[in-house]
Amino acid sequence: MPAPFLIPTEYRQSHTPFEDAQGFAIALLTTATGIVFISSLGFITGQTAGLALIIAYVTGWSFGTVFFLVNLPFYAFAWKRLGAEFTLKSFFCVTALSLLADYIPLGLQFEYLNPILGTAIFGVLTGYGLLGVFRHKGSLGGLGVIALMVQDRTGFRAGYVQLIVDAVLFAVAYFLFDTRTVLYSLFGAVILNTVIAFNHRRDRYIAD
Known part of the structure; x- marks a missing residue:
């Protein structure tokens, strides 16, 4: 999934456990709903979630199962x-998202979903869901951990790091999917990463 913002070591006021719980609940429900939109269209996204979607489409496994498994190697690094604290919260978020992404479709299905509208909704919902995860000192693991560290050490925004990694992923996807699927998927990824790049800034917000 897209990279989180590295949380500063000093905080104005720490979140309480209850605030973390409600923050994660809202953020993960929002993120998972966005994933349902993009997967219902048969499109992909960037980062670890994009890799999980590709593997899920090819193997027939559920997105949740693949997403959970591909994140496992990153926990030791994190x-x-x-x-x-960051690693345990990330493990919780990945596990919860894996379950939600598989079970939400049981109650949310589309007879028709316009691809432009669907990818735009995906980008906005998932982008703001991820912001909520980041601001409660969590992440959705995977390559996002690396982008998080790049932003903390260099100041280069995590959202832009994601765009670079996504460009590589979509270049590979071009050889696996039709051009229409790749272009719509890229549209959604650009919206998602733009939401993060413009709204998660250390000079405007100190996470707690």
Whole structure:
């Protein structure tokens, strides 16, 4: 999934456990709903979620199962470099998203979904859902951990790091999917990453 913003080590006021719980609940429900929109159209996205969607389409496995599995190798890296709290919260978020993305479609299905509208809704919902995850010191794991560290060490925004990685992913996807699917998917990814790049800034918000 798209990269989180590296949380500063100093905070104005820490979130309480209840605030974290409600923040994650809202953010993950929003993010998972966005995933349902894009997967219902048969499109992909960037980062780890995009990789999971591609594998799910090819193998027939559920997105939730693949997303959970592909994130497993990153936890050791996150634990060593970003600490126990971040890693445990990320593990919780990945697990919850995996379950929600598989079970929400049981109650939310589309007879018709316009591809432009669907990808735009995906980008906005998932982008703002991810912001909520980041601001409660969590992430959705995967390549996002690397982009998070790049932003913290260099100041280069995580959203722009995502765009670069996504460009590589979509270049590969071009050889696996038809041009229409790739272009619509890229449209959704640009919206998602733009939401993060414009709204998650250390000079405007200190996460707590």
